[in-house]
Structure formats: C-alpha cells, structure tokens
Amino acid sequence: MSTVPRFWRHIPQRYNLVGTHCEKCDEYYYPPRTICPNCRRNAKMEDHKFDGEGTVVTFTTIYNATDDFKRQTPYNLAIIELLEGPRLTGQVICSPEVIEIGMRVKPVFRILWKEGERGIIYYGTKFVPTEGWV
Amino acid sequence: MRSVSIIGAGCTKFGERWDDSLRDLVVETGIMALEDANVSGDEIDGLYVGNMSGGRFVEQEHIGALISDCAGLSRLHVPSTRVEAACASGGIALRQSVLAVASGYSDVVIAAGVEKMTDVTGGVAADALAAAADREWECFFGATFPALYAMIARLHMHRYGTTREELAEVAVKNHHNGSMNPISQYQMEITVDKVLRSPLVADPLRVLDCSPITDGAAAVVLAPTDLAHKYSDAPINILAAAQASDTLALHDRRDITTLDATVSAARKAFGMARLEPEDIDLAEVHDAFTIGEIVAIEDLGFVEKGEGGRAAGEGITAIGGKIPINTSGGLKACGHPVGATGIKQAYEMVLQLRGEAGKRQVQGAEVGLAHNVGGCGGTALVHIMSR
Numbered sequence: 001m002s003t004v005p006r007f008w009r010h011i012p013q014r015y016n017l018v019g020t021h022c023e024k025c026d027e028y029y030y031p032p033r034t035i036c037p038n039c040r041r042n043a044k045m046e047d048h049k050f051d052g053e054g055t056v057v058t059f060t061t062i063y064n065a066t067d068d069f070k071r072q073t074p075y076n077l078a079i080i081e082l083l084e085g086p087r088l089t090g091q092v093i094c095s096p097e098v099i100e101i102g103m104r105v106k107p108v109f110r111i112l113w114k115e116g117e118r119g120i121i122y123y124g125t126k127f128v129p130t131e132g133w134v
Numbered sequence: 135m136r137s138v139s140i141i142g143a144g145c146t147k148f149g150e151r152w153d154d155s156l157r158d159l160v161v162e163t164g165i166m167a168l169e170d171a172n173v174s175g176d177e178i179d180g181l182y183v184g185n186m187s188g189g190r191f192v193e194q195e196h197i198g199a200l201i202s203d204c205a206g207l208s209r210l211h212v213p214s215t216r217v218e219a220a221c222a223s224g225g226i227a228l229r230q231s232v233l234a235v236a237s238g239y240s241d242v243v244i245a246a247g248v249e250k251m252t253d254v255t256g257g258v259a260a261d262a263l264a265a266a267a268d269r270e271w272e273c274f275f276g277a278t279f280p281a282l283y284a285m286i287a288r289l290h291m292h293r294y295g296t297t298r299e300e301l302a303e304v305a306v307k308n309h310h311n312g313s314m315n316p317i318s319q320y321q322m323e324i325t326v327d328k329v330l331r332s333p334l335v336a337d338p339l340r341v342l343d344c345s346p347i348t349d350g351a352a353a354v355v356l357a358p359t360d361l362a363h364k365y366s367d368a369p370i371n372i373l374a375a376a377q378a379s380d381t382l383a384l385h386d387r388r389d390i391t392t393l394d395a396t397v398s399a400a401r402k403a404f405g406m407a408r409l410e411p412e413d414i415d416l417a418e419v420h421d422a423f424t425i426g427e428i429v430a431i432e433d434l435g436f437v438e439k440g441e442g443g444r445a446a447g448e449g450i451t452a453i454g455g456k457i458p459i460n461t462s463g464g465l466k467a468c469g470h471p472v473g474a475t476g477i478k479q480a481y482e483m484v485l486q487l488r489g490e491a492g493k494r495q496v497q498g499a500e501v502g503l504a505h506n507v508g509g510c511g512g513t514a515l516v517h518i519m520s521r
Contacts, residue, residue: 010270031271031383058292058390060284061337062276066264067257069276077281077336079385087385089272096337101292112275124275 001119014124017107019086021048028084052107052125054080057087061096068113080105080127091126094133104130137359138235139369140519141242142171143484144353145477148469149319151349156192156250157204159351164205167244171355172365175207179240181214182230184223184247185473188216190262192250201246220266221422223247224476225377225506225515228354232375232517235356247478248351249471259347263472266509268383280344280423282384282510284336287425290391291338296428296443298338302329303446304424305342305466311453312463314494319348319469343424348469352477354484368488373501374406374518382512393511396433403503403516404435411435414518415499416486417457418479420507421464427451430505431459434516453494461486461494476506476515487521 012018019030023044027036030050036043059078062069069075076092076099092099093108105127112122144166146159154162160183168175183201188194202214217226224247231245251259264273267282290296306326312318324342332341355365362369378398381387388394404410411434419434421427428442436457437445445451451459462468462482465475483502485491504517 014274057385058285058289060281060288060339061334062278062281063334063336064260064280065276065278066261066273068261069278070257072276074334075276077276077285079285079390089268089277089383089385090275101289122274126275 001115004120007120007122015109017050017052017125019048019050020045028086030082030086030088050082050084052082053130054082054105056092056099056101056103056105057081058101059092059099068115078127093126093128098129098133103133106130135236136238138232138356138372139359139362140354140372140480140484141357141362141366141369142167142173142355143481144170145317145481146351147317148348148350148471150252152252154349156188156194156248157200159250159349160201160204160246160248163246163351163353164244167353167355173242173355176210177242178207178210178212178244180231180234180243181207181212182227182243182245183214183216184218184225184227184476185216186218186220186223186249187262187265190254190258190265192253201248219508219513221420221470221472222476222506222508222513222515223473224352224478225517226476228476228480228517229375229377229515231356232372235358241357241361243356244353245356245477246351246353247474247476249473250349251347251471252349256347272383278336280339281336283423283425284339285384286390286429286510287338290425290428290443293391294440294443298330299326300443300447301338301343301424301428302326304421304427305329307446307452308421308460308464308466311461311494312467314492315463315468318463318467319346320463320467339423339425345422345465345470348471350469350471350474350478352474352481354477354480368521370484370487371520372517373409373520374403374516376400376402376406376516378402378514380511382509384510387511391429392439393429393433393507393514395511395514396430396505396507396516399514399516400434403518407518409501409518413501414457414503415501416461416496417459417503417505418462418464418482419459419505421460421466422470422507424466426507427459427464434503434505453496458496461491461496476504479504479506480517480519483519487519
C-alpha cells in the first residue's frame with residue numbers, strides 16, 4: 001500500500017491537467033516534463049494548464065484488469081491527443097460500441113480507483129465524448 | 135575490441151514449474167550451459183543475469199549474488215551482476231556479457247536469464263508485468279500491459295488494414311513451431327477459429343494473442359572468438375550486439391505503430407555486422423503479443439511497414455518461408471519467463487545455427503537475428519549471430 005505523498009505530489013497534474021510548455025521551442029508536454037527533449041538544457045519550461053479537450057488516437061476495451069481495476073471491467077482506455085499536441089493515456093467513459101478513432105473527448109473529474117478496503121481513494125481525470133458523438 | 139563467440143548454451147523446459155524454485159531453475163540451466171561449453175567453474179570470469187522482478191515474483195532481490203551462490207561459484211568470488219529492462223532483461227544480460235568479453239576485461243562470461251512467475255497469483259503477476267509500462271501515467275489510469283499492445287494493434291488495423299484473422303495467424307504459426315520444440319510451454323497446435331473464440335483480454339487482443347505466464351531459465355557461455363575453438367567444435371559468432379531506448383510511455387512515441395527503439399537497434403546491428411535484412415536466414419522476435427511480431431518484422435526491415443499482417447498467413451514467416459520467424463514457438467507458444475526470454479532467443483539461435491533444432495530446423499541456416507523488447511518498446515535489443 002502506498003503512502004499519501006506519492007499521490008499528493010501529482011494532484012495539480014491529475015486533478016487539473018497541469019502540464020508544461022517549453023517557451024524556447026513552443027512544445028507542450030503532458031504528462032509534465034522537467035527537461036524538454038527538444039531543447040534539453042537550453043529549455044525554458046513553464047507550467048501550462050490544459051483544457052483537456054482532445055481526440056482519440058487509439059483505444060482498447062479492457063476485459064481483464066489488474067486487481068485494483070477489476071471492478072471497473074469492461075472499461076475503455078485510450079491514447080488522447082490534446083488540442084495543444086501532447087498525448088496522454090486515460091479512460092473514456094462510454095459504451096465500447098461507441099468509442100472510435102478520431103472521437104472528440106473532454107475531461108471529467110472522477111474516482112479513478114480505490115486501493116483495497118482501507119487504502120487511498122484516488123481521484124483524477126477521465127474523459128467523455130463531447131456532445132454530438134453520442 | 136575482440137570478436138565474441140557463444141561456446142555453450144542451455145535452457146530449461148519452459149512452463150508452470152510448480153516443483154521448482156527460481157534457484158532450481160538457475161542451477162538446472164547453468165549446468166546445461168557449462169557442460170555444453172565444457173568449461174569448469176574456475177575459468178569463469180563473470181556472470182550477468184537478466185531478471186525482471188524477483189522482488190515481486192518471489193520477493194527476492196540481489197539475484198546476482200544468489201545465482202553465483204547457487205551455481206557453486208561463491209568461493210571463487212566471481213563478479214555476478216543482475217540487470218533489468220523488463221522483458222528485455224535477458225537481452226541486456228547478453229549484451230553486457232558481450233561487452234565484457236569484447237573489451238578484454240573478461241574471457242569466459244555467462245549470460246543468464248531467469249524468471250519464476252507462478253509463485254504468485256495471476257493478479258499479482260499482471261501487476262508486476264504492468265510495471266514495465268509507465269506506473270504514474272499509464273498504469274495509474276488503468277492501463278494493463280496487454281492494453282498497450284492492444285492500442286498498437288487497433289491503430290495498425292485502422293491505418294494498414296491489418297485484420298483480426300491476420301493477428302491470429304501469428305499465434306497459429308508460433309504454436310505450430312512450438313509443437314516441435316521440446317522445451318516449449320505449449321505443445322498443442324491451435325487454429326484461427328480457436329484464437330478468435332478465446333476470451334477478450336484487451337480488445338482486439340484475446341487470450342490466445344498473449345504470451346503466457348512462464349517459469350524458466352536460460353544461459354549461454356561466451357568467450358573470445360580466438361579462444362572459442364578450445365572449448366567448442368561449433369562456436370557461434372556474435373556479429374552484432376545493439377541496444378536502443380525510447381520513451382517509457384506508449385503515448386509519447388513518435389509513431390504508435392512503430393517501435394523506434396527496434397528500428398534504431400536494428401540499424402546499428404546491421405551496420406556492425408555489415409549485413410542487410412535480406413542476409414538473415416531466420417529470426418527470433420519479441421512476440422509478447424501477436425501484434426508484436428507483426429510490428430517487429432516491419433521495424434527490423436524484413437517486410438515493408440504495414441505489410442507485416444499478411445506475412446504469417448502467406449507463409450512468409452513459416453519454417454521454409456522467406457524469413458522464418460520464431461522457430462522456437464516464440465514468446466507466444468514457447469513461453470515468456472520475462473528475464474529469461476532474451477537468452478532463450480540466443481539459445482534457439484545456437485541450436486538452429488549448429489543444425490541441432492530437430493523437426494523445426496531451418497535448412498542451411500547460417501545467419502540469425504534475435505530481437506528482444508522491454509515494455510512496449512522503451513528498450514530494444516538486436517543481436518546478429520552466425521555459425
């Protein structure tokens with residue numbers, strides 16, 4: 001079982017989609033990076049809060065999960081490209097019949113998983129289709 | 135730099151080895167490799183062992199000292215190092231051993247790999263394997279390891295027209311090959327229909343698209359090519375040992391349907407060996423999932439990008455085909471004890487290049503390639519060998 005700080009330090013990123021932006025090369029990063037792979041030590045990184053709207057690049061529906069996620073099966077997992085360019089991995093809440101490549105999605109605040117009976121309840125961002133897709 | 139050869143090889147039976155511990159598997163394969171190489175303990179200069187997750191699977195770290203101890207080498211104080219790169223741990227152990235011998239720092243080095251995976255329940259094993267992915271930014275949101283490969287498969291199908299049946303053909307071929315390999319975990323043949331009716335794991339991947347949970351160990355013994363004939367009548371020469379890295383998370387890759395680490399390692403390896411993909415007679419590639427083999431044969435240059443799906447069904451990758459792939463049965467049928475897999479690939483190559491692969495022998499095999507991947511492409515290794 002993890003200690004609370006392990007989660008705590010990622011709250012801005014996981015709750016509010018705070019990533020980074022390199023002023024030097026104008027590339028956006030989510031999950032955030034300390035070092036820009038383009039500019040490395042010449043980078044000028046700043047925090048950037050993403051709106052979280054994006055497009056499904058690829059996806060799967062998971063039927064066989066690890067113990068922590070077993071209760072949620074089947075659930076959709078996707079790689080989502082945000083409007084500013086970076087890609088992230090997240091769940092898309094909709095029927096497995098509905099999700100498709102190219103689908104527009106937007107973020108929602110949800111419980112992600114619970115660590116057993118007495119552990120931490122982890123909150124964060126999931127995604128839902130934007131109006132017009134369902 | 136000195137040329138390096140394999141002078142001996144051993145591999146345990148792969149499978150659910152309930153009667154045997156990690157230590158038993160190491161001892162079994164070590165004896166096989168040393169007898170094959172005809173070396174005695176006091177000639178051994180070093181030992182590298184690939185092991186992904188002794189800590190999770192058997193609650194044991196410090197595997198380097200453990201295996202040297204089990205092998206009876208503790209009183210000789212031979213340096214023994216455990217290396218880890220998820221499913222590519224074995225490949226890394228092989229390459230580190232090659233570097234040790236090539237540099238002149240060591241003469242006789244053992245490259246081993248071991249994983250004991252059935253001492254924990256399926257859920258714990260799945261979670262340990264998921265640690266090959268990005269724990270904070272993939273697994274945290276519910277990603278499993280098969281799910282990442284499923285997302286590669288989905289995009290490959292969308293972009294190149296690869297079909298569900300073509301994925302199944304990879305498993306059918308590899309089970310056929312595995313049925314001719316005595317160490318293979320699965321000895322039974324399967325059909326496309328059987329794959330398509332197996333339960334979904336992460337759509338579009340089903341149970342029979344996935345490599346199994348396996349116990350096993352493998353070892354090869356290396357020496358400078360100049361000294362190899364002292365030990366072996368049929369040493370296998372290592373022409374190239376290349377390694378490359380990429381982003382840990384799949385979502386950060388330049389292209390989700392290409393493993394750039396494989397492309398990079400292959401380019402380096404072909405350069406070192408001064409060979410082209412057409413010069414390779416057979417290859418063991420990293421088919422942890424059926425889509426993995428399809429992407430691998432593209433990224434290694436055996437077929438064009440996007441054409442990998444058709445290869446198994448059309449017999450291109452069958453024994454007797456243009457480029458036989460995974461004659462051992464691959465990870466899919468032979469089994470995938472993660473830390474041992476990279477060494478098992480070298481073991482299969484040794485058998486094939488010596489002409490000792492029995493019913494699955496590739497006739498006239500002279501040059502072989504082994505391709506080992508960590509995670510879904512964060513690490514890749516390509517070794518090229520010849521007889």
